[in-house]
Amino acid sequence: MLEAREFPPIFLCPVCKAPQLITSKYASTFLFIYQPPKSCQEVLLGITGKDFTLIAASKAAMRGATILKASDDKTRQLNKHTLMAFSGEAGDTVQFAEYIQANAQLYSMRNEADLSPSAMANFVRRELASSLRSRKPYMVNLLLGGVDPITDKPSLHWLDYLAALAPVPYAAHGYAQYYCLSILDKHHQPDIDLERGLELLRLCTDELKRRLPIDFKGVLVKVVTKDGIREIDYDDSKQVQSA
Amino acid sequence: MDTLVAQYSRPLFENEGSSQEEQLELIQTLPPLSLKFALPPIAQPSAFLRATTDDHSNPDCPIKIAHGTTTLAFRFKGGIIVATDSRATAGNWIASQTVKKVIEINNCLLGTMAGGAAGTMCAGVTPQEGPALYYIDSDGTRLAGNLFCVGSGQTFAYGVLDAEYSYDLEDEAALELGRRSILAATHRDAYSGGFINLYHVKEDGWVKHGFSDTNPIFWKTKLDKGEFSNVTSELD
Amino acid sequence: MSSPFSINGGACVAMVGKDCVAIACDLRLGLQSLTVSNNFPKIFPYGDVYLGLTGLATDVATVSDLLRYKVNLYRLREERAISPQTLANLVSSSLYERRFGPFFVSPVIAGINHTTGKPFICGFDSIGCIDFAKDFIVSGTASDQLFGTCEGLWEPDLAPEDLFETISQALLNAVDRDALSGWGAHVYIIEKDKVTKRLLKGRQD
Numbered sequence: 001m002l003e004a005r006e007f008p009p010i011f012l013c014p015v016c017k018a019p020q021l022i023t024s025k026y027a028s029t030f031l032f033i034y035q036p037p038k039s040c041q042e043v044l045l046g047i048t049g050k051d052f053t054l055i056a057a058s059k060a061a062m063r064g065a066t067i068l069k070a071s072d073d074k075t076r077q078l079n080k081h082t083l084m085a086f087s088g089e090a091g092d093t094v095q096f097a098e099y100i101q102a103n104a105q106l107y108s109m110r111n112e113a114d115l116s117p118s119a120m121a122n123f124v125r126r127e128l129a130s131s132l133r134s135r136k137p138y139m140v141n142l143l144l145g146g147v148d149p150i151t152d153k154p155s156l157h158w159l160d161y162l163a164a165l166a167p168v169p170y171a172a173h174g175y176a177q178y179y180c181l182s183i184l185d186k187h188h189q190p191d192i193d194l195e196r197g198l199e200l201l202r203l204c205t206d207e208l209k210r211r212l213p214i215d216f217k218g219v220l221v222k223v224v225t226k227d228g229i230r231e232i233d234y235d236d237s238k239q240v241q242s243a
Numbered sequence: 244m245d246t247l248v249a250q251y252s253r254p255l256f257e258n259e260g261s262s263q264e265e266q267l268e269l270i271q272t273l274p275p276l277s278l279k280f281a282l283p284p285i286a287q288p289s290a291f292l293r294a295t296t297d298d299h300s301n302p303d304c305p306i307k308i309a310h311g312t313t314t315l316a317f318r319f320k321g322g323i324i325v326a327t328d329s330r331a332t333a334g335n336w337i338a339s340q341t342v343k344k345v346i347e348i349n350n351c352l353l354g355t356m357a358g359g360a361a362g363t364m365c366a367g368v369t370p371q372e373g374p375a376l377y378y379i380d381s382d383g384t385r386l387a388g389n390l391f392c393v394g395s396g397q398t399f400a401y402g403v404l405d406a407e408y409s410y411d412l413e414d415e416a417a418l419e420l421g422r423r424s425i426l427a428a429t430h431r432d433a434y435s436g437g438f439i440n441l442y443h444v445k446e447d448g449w450v451k452h453g454f455s456d457t458n459p460i461f462w463k464t465k466l467d468k469g470e471f472s473n474v475t476s477e478l479d
Numbered sequence: 480m481s482s483p484f485s486i487n488g489g490a491c492v493a494m495v496g497k498d499c500v501a502i503a504c505d506l507r508l509g510l511q512s513l514t515v516s517n518n519f520p521k522i523f524p525y526g527d528v529y530l531g532l533t534g535l536a537t538d539v540a541t542v543s544d545l546l547r548y549k550v551n552l553y554r555l556r557e558e559r560a561i562s563p564q565t566l567a568n569l570v571s572s573s574l575y576e577r578r579f580g581p582f583f584v585s586p587v588i589a590g591i592n593h594t595t596g597k598p599f600i601c602g603f604d605s606i607g608c609i610d611f612a613k614d615f616i617v618s619g620t621a622s623d624q625l626f627g628t629c630e631g632l633w634e635p636d637l638a639p640e641d642l643f644e645t646i647s648q649a650l651l652n653a654v655d656r657d658a659l660s661g662w663g664a665h666v667y668i669i670e671k672d673k674v675t676k677r678l679l680k681g682r683q684d
Contacts, residue, residue: 129541133580158515164487164536166508166516169472177513178398182427186403190472203406211401243317243390243408311512311658330684335485335620335658395512429684433488433512433658436684461683471683474517475506475663478678 039141039161042087043208043216044074044173045180046143047200048154049192053145053224056201056234057085058216070217078104079114081147083224084124087173088140088161096131096138100124117146121157121165129163137161141173145224152226172204179211180204194223198232209240263287311434313396314344314355315404315424316364318376318389321414323366323444325353326421328396328429329437329454340437343454350448357394364391366444374444396428396435403427418443418452426464429457430471483535483583484605486511488659489521490619491531492650493589493600494633495612496642499670500598502529502589503650505619505681506663508536517662517683521619525550526560527674528590529667530570533619534605535583542582545573563590563599567609574607581605585618591671615649621657628653643668643677651681 043058057074060067075085076097084100086093103123108114115123121144131138144157158171170184171177183203192200198221205219218236222229263286285291294301314327327344330337346354352367362380369375378386378393390408392400403424412420422439429436439460441452465471491504508519522531523543530546532539549569553561561569567588574582586603601609602616610616615633617625628649637645647666654661664679 125537125540126544129537132537160510162486162535162537163540164508165540166519166536168516168518171515175398177515179402181431181513182399182402183406185427185430185471185473186423187406187470188472189469207402207405210405211398243405328684330658332658335488337656337658340655431514433509433514436658436682457684458682462680465683474683475678476680478676 039088039139040174041212041214041216042074042174043176043205043219044085044087044141044143044171045176045201045204045219046085046145046156046158046168046171047184047188047197048145048156048169048190049194049197050190051147051152051154051225052194052197053083053147053154053156054194054197054201054221054232055083055085055143055145055224056205056219056221057087058218059220060215060217063090067215067217071220073220075220075222076101077229078120078144079108080228081114081149081224081226082117082120083145083222083229085143085145086140088138092138093140096128096140100127114149116148116150117144117155117157118148118167120144120146121159121167125159125163125165128159128161132163143171143173147224147226149226154224170200175212176204176208179207183207197223198234201234205236206240210242311396311432312344312357312394313392313400313425313428313432313435314357314364314394315390315392315397315400315421316355316366316376317391317404317408317417317421318374319410319412319417321412321417321443322368322446323353323374323376324417324421325355325364325366325442325444325449326425327355327440328394328425328435328457329440330429330435332434335433337436342437343440345440345442347449351444353442353444353449355393362391362393364393368444368446368448374446392424392428394428394435396432399428399431400424414443422460423464426457426460430461484533484585485620485659487534487536487539488620488657489519489533489536489539490617490621490625490650490654490657490660491521491533491585491587492615492617492625492629492646492653493531493587493602494615494629494637494642494646494649495598495600496637496639497635498591498596498598499637499639499642499668500589500591500600501642501646501666501668502531502587502600503646503664503666503679504531504533505621505650505654505660506665507660509659512658514662520665522665522667523547525566526554527593527669528561528563528566528588529669530566531587531589531618532584533587534585538582538584542573542584542586546570549573560593562592562594563588563601564592566590567599567601567603570603571607571609574603574605578606585622587616587618589616589667589669591669596671617653620659621653624653624656625649639668639670639675643675647677647679651679655682 045056047054061069061072086097139161142159147154158166172180221232221234311332316325329342331339331342355364365377378391425439443450488509493502504521508516589600601611615629632645663681666677668675
């Protein structure tokens with residue numbers, strides 16, 4: 001029989017090749033970092049513009065070979081102008097998001113002021129990083145979209161399940177990264193208005209519908225502006241023709 | 244028990260290919276002299292190749308075959324555009340930035356290569372078929388089609404290509420789209436880069452449109468058109 | 480295959496000149512082959528001592544935050560800026576605290592000691608063993624390439640502008656042969672009473 005503890009130094013996700021297990025050369029204990037294969041099929045997209053941040057998240061809630069729900073909301077509002085979108089292991093995602101949401105709201109109540117989006121991003125990163133080296137880490141990928149309440153500048157933060165944080169003008173998680181980042185590299189400009197932002201989002205979701213072998217049931221779209229967060233009607237019914 | 248363990252702890256690839264006897268038989272039944280293949284001095288060449296080069300079945304393999312690449316080809320009214328990057332990697336080491344990944348088969352046929360098990364493409368104009376494009380890969384798939392991207396950077400190229408592709412593209416626009424799609428892939432995919440190799444296959448044969456360094460093309464695209472807004476060009 | 484040190488990619492180098500030191504890093508943050516961000520600097524200032532961190536991006540952020548906290552407390556307690564030598568010992572002991580579950584980072588320090596006026600550079604492994612050097616220190620996924628370019632280009636007693644040219648060429652040419660680092664660079668030239676920060680527009684492939 002194989003020893004239960006005998007692992008190769010790194011396991012890669014069979015689907016998306018993301019590292020799943022990290023072991024330390026020096027450690028007698030293993031640091032488990034496992035990304036569930038399903039999470040790379042979930043779509044998270046974020047686009048910043050002149051005065052807004054768009055967040056889109058796929059509506060399919062998948063378990064095994066089943067789509068349990070086709071109208072899932074993978075976002076939580078943290079304060080008046082910060083929205084967090086999440087994907088990853090079932091259970092962990094909502095648990096972690098609502099834990100962060102509760103703490104963000106507690107901060108707003110205690111201080112009568114909201115954390116800025118970048119302060120929030122660093123808080124979330126720290127929570128995720130300390131969970132990473134615990135017995136059972138949260139396995140969640142995050143996008144944090146916001147508009148700074150003081151400067152009115154839109155911002156977007158990309159955070160993966162290892163708690164690597166990067167501020168970016170546009171971002172995605174899962175397979176969507178591989179198809180959409182190049183589209184946004186070409187078509188995104190920092191000073192675009194909301195209408196153009198939604199056009200870019202359409203380019204991205206059309207490409208995902210065209211090339212991804214799974215049905216993610218369309219996306220739920222929310223926009224953050226200095227006036228707050230609102231959902232946007234986004235028609236996902238159109239069939240996309242492949243070249 | 245020990246024999247049981249031994250039986251199941253052997254790597255999968257050991258039983259692959261033909262056995263020593265089968266190979267001997269093959270060699271002996273081959274026509275003599277000129278048609279004989281020289282074989283490496285090992286028992287089972289296919290298993291040996293697996294053990295030394297296949298990263299998947301043996302992560303410690305001593306020879307890492309280059310996998311990274313981006314190649315694309317698409318059909319349009321003016322013929323076929325074929326474009327590739329030029330990077331060769333061995334692990335994270337960039338072994339070359341000037342690889343020619345387009346094979347000029349004859350004056351009206353082109354092939355593209357992607358390392359390892361990835362696919363290749365064949366583009367050409369024949370009197371029988373007209374402009375034809377095929378995707379072929381190592382497990383025997385052969386697909387005719389209008390548009391293919393292959394390699395580790397394929398998705399990035401697809402993203403840019405699909406958004407603006409149409410069969411009715413003019414020659415100049417088609418060449419630019421091919422070039423821009425490879426540029427997109429070299430920017431986001433670590434294992435693609437170097438030079439953009441661009442070809443246009445027409446009815447009377449193919450025309451080469453340069454082997455151009457991505458670096459000046461990138462900065463021109465960014466600074467003139469305002470694309471790649473994720474890249475900083477000035478300190479705050 | 481891939482170790483925690485080469486998931487995100489990145490490179491850093493420090494060099495000694497005449498009455499000056501230089502430290503430079505690339506700007507890539509990746510996930511294996513995918514480049515996620517082209518604006519992820521790996522050099523962090525602590526007063527006028529500079530720390531470069533390559534390795535797992537989450538640990539780069541955690542370690543830089545942790546040291547910012549420790550160095551700020553040091554400055555409050557001692558009412559003076561930290562010296563490069565003291566920071567080196569602080570980094571070393573902070574890393575060794577995690578001997579059996581280390582941070583996956585390879586730090587590099589560059590600074591000028593304000594008491595002696597002497598340049599100081601050093602590097603570490605992930606559990607805090609200090610590597611003192613009189614010439615240069617390299618770290619990251621392009622470290623093999625950096626050893627080569629530094630051995631070839633570095634010479635003693637370079638003036639600040641020559642040191643800038645040397646470290647820039649060493650870094651850019653090294654990362655151009657590494658798939659996981661590059662995409663631009665930051666260079667700091669540290670003199671006794673002046674620090675110059677420059678952005679290098681490297682290849683974006």
